[in-house]
Every structure is written in structure tokens, then in C-alpha cells.
Amino acid sequence: MGKRVVSFVLGLAVCAGLLSGCGGGGASSSAPQDPELAGCERYTVSWFDVFDTVTTVIGYAESQEEWDRQMEALHADLVEYHQLYDIYYSYSGVTNLRDVNAQAGQGPVTVDARIMGLLTEAKSMHETTGGKMNVAFGTVLKIWHNYREAALDDPAQAAVPSMEELEAAAQHCDINDLILDEEASTVYFADPEMQLDVGSVGKGYAAEMVARAAEERGLKSALISVGGNLRSIGHKPDYSRWTGGIQNPWTTTADIVPTESGGYVAVVEVEDMSLVTSGNYQRYYELDGVRYHHLIDPDTLMPANYYSAVSVLAPDSGLADCLSTGLYCMPLEEGQALVESLENVEAMWMMNEEDEVVYSSGFEAHLKQAS
Numbered sequence: 001m002g003k004r005v006v007s008f009v010l011g012l013a014v015c016a017g018l019l020s021g022c023g024g025g026g027a028s029s030s031a032p033q034d035p036e037l038a039g040c041e042r043y044t045v046s047w048f049d050v051f052d053t054v055t056t057v058i059g060y061a062e063s064q065e066e067w068d069r070q071m072e073a074l075h076a077d078l079v080e081y082h083q084l085y086d087i088y089y090s091y092s093g094v095t096n097l098r099d100v101n102a103q104a105g106q107g108p109v110t111v112d113a114r115i116m117g118l119l120t121e122a123k124s125m126h127e128t129t130g131g132k133m134n135v136a137f138g139t140v141l142k143i144w145h146n147y148r149e150a151a152l153d154d155p156a157q158a159a160v161p162s163m164e165e166l167e168a169a170a171q172h173c174d175i176n177d178l179i180l181d182e183e184a185s186t187v188y189f190a191d192p193e194m195q196l197d198v199g200s201v202g203k204g205y206a207a208e209m210v211a212r213a214a215e216e217r218g219l220k221s222a223l224i225s226v227g228g229n230l231r232s233i234g235h236k237p238d239y240s241r242w243t244g245g246i247q248n249p250w251t252t253t254a255d256i257v258p259t260e261s262g263g264y265v266a267v268v269e270v271e272d273m274s275l276v277t278s279g280n281y282q283r284y285y286e287l288d289g290v291r292y293h294h295l296i297d298p299d300t301l302m303p304a305n306y307y308s309a310v311s312v313l314a315p316d317s318g319l320a321d322c323l324s325t326g327l328y329c330m331p332l333e334e335g336q337a338l339v340e341s342l343e344n345v346e347a348m349w350m351m352n353e354e355d356e357v358v359y360s361s362g363f364e365a366h367l368k369q370a371s
Contacts, residue, residue, distance in 0.1 A: 051202070080114075085118065147292075207318075313347070
């Protein structure tokens with residue numbers, strides 16, 4: 001029988017979406033109003049030029065002018081993080097992770113504080129997740145990336161990397177070979193063959209940092225979505241929380257874009273919280289009826305197969321991003337124990353069996369109840 005190939009990349013698919021109503025829309029005139037948001041109007045903006053995805057911000061401001069000022073600064077911050085964390089392209093005047101990958105095996109590379117902050121958190125989360133989230137996994141992830149891109153370019157040439165190729169690459173993924181000198185702000189690879197890939201943390205960490213900066217500039221009420229990584233700031237004028245939908249991972253590709261009437265497996269309420277989802281439907285190709293997605297288990301070197309998706313609620317978007325990847329790559333009991341050991345962290349596991357969902361002990365308290 002000839003091989004059958006179907007290849008997909010859902011680069012713009014939103015794994016945790018902004019609901020158009022945002023949890024009830026504008027403030028009700030009869031509901032109590034937050035004096036700090038009195039007179040504020042609701043605004044929305046979207047961009048398509050950072051982290052290869054769609055970024056949308058919904059929020060409240062005193063005027064269009066104030067909103068535009070806030071969003072111009074927030075977008076500028078995101079562009080800078082995008083350029084710093086890019087492993088594929090270089091930018092004039094910027095030492096980014098592409099440069100680090102090219103040079104850190106020969107000697108220490110001086111980096112921006114925002115790269116040092118990202119990598120410091122990533123090393124900490126490697127320990128927290130027992131190695132399931134590993135930014136030093138780049139040599140293996142690059143192989144899978146190249147095979148996925150080849151399948152997209154020419155489905156007839158789609159293939160799966162050999163275990164020999166993967167195991168050879170995995171010899172260069174020891175996080176202990178990533179040497180960070182925070183005082184000097186340098187990065188060095190003790191293994192010259194090491195390569196970084198921050199796909200498991202970059203968007204979430206950036207979303208967290210730009211949200212904090214926006215708050216310092218006076219933004220009091222907003223919901224930021226960077227490719228579905230949600231970070232909420234405060235509440236709405238009527239004290240109601242922001243809401244985000246968790247994409248149904250069992251839908252067909254044709255149904256992947258959520259709508260107001262459906263497409264979500266759950267709707268979650270958040271205030272000064274983040275919601276991040278990792279799933280097998282986001283970037284993948286299929287060969288002979290088997291889906292090969294981008295979430296690679298460091299133990300097997302193959303796409304993890306415990307769940308269809310995992311969503312994480314946490315106060316910090318970078319933390320949530322790391323955990324969603326780490327939890328996706330570990331058995332349920334191990335993941336449950338990890339989540340219960342962390343303060344203010346909740347998770348929702350969407351199993352491979354359709355409509356089978358497992359919640360951590362406090363997740364359901366965040367679910368929006370049907371009105």
C-alpha cells in the first residue's frame with residue numbers, strides 16, 4: 001500500500017482564544033463600577049508581526065489617545081522580544097538567540113538582560129519539570145522542524161527521522177552545558193554542538209514581561225493573547241473577570257478556528273492570571289495516518305502521546321508556558337503531583353479519548369458557569 005500523507009501547520013490557530021464577548025462584554029450600568037476605571041471605554045487591537053502568530057489585546061482606557069499610546073508601547077516591546085528570541089533570523093544591531101546558537105560554543109556571548117532572564121527561568125523550570133521542558137533540546141527539535149517543513153513543502157517526501165539520527169542529536173542536550181553568567185550577562189555552551197530552542201517558553205515569558213511593563217505605564221484592565229497564550233491585567237470596569245476559551249482539541253482541522261457559538265471545550269475566568277495551552281493540533285504533519293506534532297518527549301525523542309492537549313492556569317505567563325509543555329510530556333499522575341505542589345497553579349488535561357477531561361483540584365473554580 002502506498003503511503004498517505006497529510007501535512008498541516010496551524011501557525012495562526014489559537015489554542016486558548018479570546019471570546020468575543022469577553023465574559024459579558026461592556027460593563028453593566030446596574031453593576032457596581034470600579035472607580036479607577038470610571039469612564040473607560042473598551043478597545044481592541046491586533047497585530048500579525050510577532051512570534052509568527054496573531055496577537056490581540058482587548059482592554060479599557062480613558063480615551064482612544066490613551067489606548068493608542070499604551071498599545072504602541074506594548075507592541076514595540078513585543079517586537080523587541082520577538083527579535084531577541086528568534087533562532088532563525090538576525091536583526092541589525094541585535095544580538096539574539098540565533099547569534100547565541102552560532103557563537104556560544106566558541107566562547108561566552110554577551111546578551112541582553114531579557115535573554116538572560118528568559119534562560120535563567122528556563123533552567124529553573126527544567127529542574128521543576130524533571131527535564132521535560134528543556135530549552136537545550138534544540139538539536140533534536142531542529143531535526144523534527146526540518147522534517148515537518150519538508151512534509152509541508154512536498155508531502156510526497158514526508159518521512160520520520162530515524163532513531164539513530166535523533167539519538168545522535170540528543171547527545172548535545174544537557175542543560176548543564178548551558179553556562180549562564182548573570183553578573184557578566186554572558187551565555188556559553190560547554191558543548192559546542194548545543195543549540196537552544198525557546199519555543200516552550202518564549203511567547204509566554206514575553207507576554208508576561210510586556211504585561212508587567214504595560215501595568216507600570218498605567219494599563220489597568222486588559223486581556224493579552226499572544227498566539228493563544230493569555231495574560232490578563234486586572235478586571236473589567238464592573239469587577240467581572242476576563243474570559244478565555246480553551247480550544248477543543250478533538251475538532252477536525254476544518255473546525256479548528258473557534259466561534260462564539262462553539263469550538264471550545266471550556267471557558268475560563270481570569271484576573272491577573274495567565275492561561276496557556278499546549279496541544280497536538282497546533283503544528284504537525286501526518287504520515288500513513290499518524291500525526292507527528294511539535295511537542296517532543298525528551299525521554300522518547302518522539303512526539304509525546306499522553307494527551308491531546310494540556311492547559312495551565314498560573315499567575316505568571318512564562319511559568320504557565322513552561323508547565324504546559326512539561327506537563328504534556330509526562331504521565332498524568334506525575335503531572336498531577338507536580339501541579340498540586342505548586343502554589344496558585346492549576347491544570348486541565350484533555351486526554352486522547354474524545355471528551356475525556358481531568359482537572360487539578362482547583363481548576364474547576366475558574367470555569368465560567370453557564371448563565
